[in-house]
Amino acid sequence: MAKGDSLIAFERAPFDAAAQSAAATLASAERNAARAARLAQAGILPQRDTDQAAADLAAAQSAAVTARRSQELETLRAPLAGVVTQMTAVLGASVDVSQTLVEVVDPAALDVVFTVSPAEARRIRSGDTLALTSGEGATADGLGAATVVSVAASVDSVTRAVAVRAHLGPTRSDAGWARSLRIGEAVSGRIITGIHDDAITVPIEALVPDGEAFRVFVVDSAGLAQGRPVIVGGRSETKAEIISGLAAGERIVTTGAYGVTDSARIGAAHP
Known part of the structure; x- marks a missing residue:
């Protein structure tokens, strides 16, 4: 939807009634203030009564502005161009002043929150670039790059992980994006925190x-x-x-390692 499109129309009668009442009160206050000013100039009315009439007029003017503004808001409009992700409003039901009725998201300005271990978080800095993919393995869909904007200062007490927020920025094809992200889509991110020459590596399995x-x-x-x-x-x-504990060239179990015990005889896998 476009910015300014209608989302919800409230019942108009209460807004119109409030605006009409405020307009009538303002008209009466204007007459009273004018009358008080004339009587004060003639020396008939005390100054304090004139001041009270002026204060009543100011209050009525403020109330009238508020009522007109409320009347304009009887139709709730989209504050930005985007997609409606949640609608809690029910036709004919009353609403609370603090109730969230509609949620609108701009797909072109999404942030992604990743979770990493505390050790990994120490190596990540704001401004780092990460590559995003959707899916896993051979079916993974490369999406583009994002920029790290913040790394949480605390560890989640439940997951024991650290949250890393990345900003996606533009989703145009000329910005390197294969396609726009889908709201609620699960993605993975890869970030290079260092390059170690001649490092010993093993499969995750x-x-x-x-x-x-x-x-x-081994x-x-x-x-x-x-x-x-x-x-x-x-x-x-x-x-x-592997920083320590393994030497280059040593053979290790890479398939079914979880079920292996010490002194188990291992056979080599052949393609």
Whole structure:
């Protein structure tokens, strides 16, 4: 919808009645103020009565302006161009002054909120650029780039994650966007926080949670698996950097690692 389009029409009668009553009160106050001014000039009316008449006129003028403004608002209009995402108004029902009746969202000015671990949050800065995708794996749909605008200063007590907000900006094709985002759509973001030459990486599937840390199963020359604690650095959707605990060239279990136990015999997978 366009900015200014009608969203909700309230019952007009109460607004019209309030405006007419305010107009009548204003007309009466104007007459009283004029009469008081004439009588005061003639020395018949005390000054305090004239001042009271002037105060009543000012109050009536303010009430009339408010009533006319309310009359103009009997039709609720869209404050911006966008899409209606929620409508709570019910035909014929009364509404409260603090009640939200309609929610309108501008798809061209959306923000996306991601959650990351506290360790990952330490490496993210406002202004960093991230790549957005929709979907997973081979069906992932590249959307474009966004800019980090804030990193939460606290950890969520339930999820133990840190919220990162990114601004999407323009969605035009000349700004690098494949298409506009859909409201409520789930997306993933990839952000490069550093480049480590000659880093040791393993598939995400090779990591086995071990309390608050991780371990991988290393396969020795006899084909037996041994669990080994590792320290994980950066990670993406498919790979994790191993800072310590693993040497380049060592063989590890990458498929079914969750079900492996120490000294289990491991066979090599063949394509």
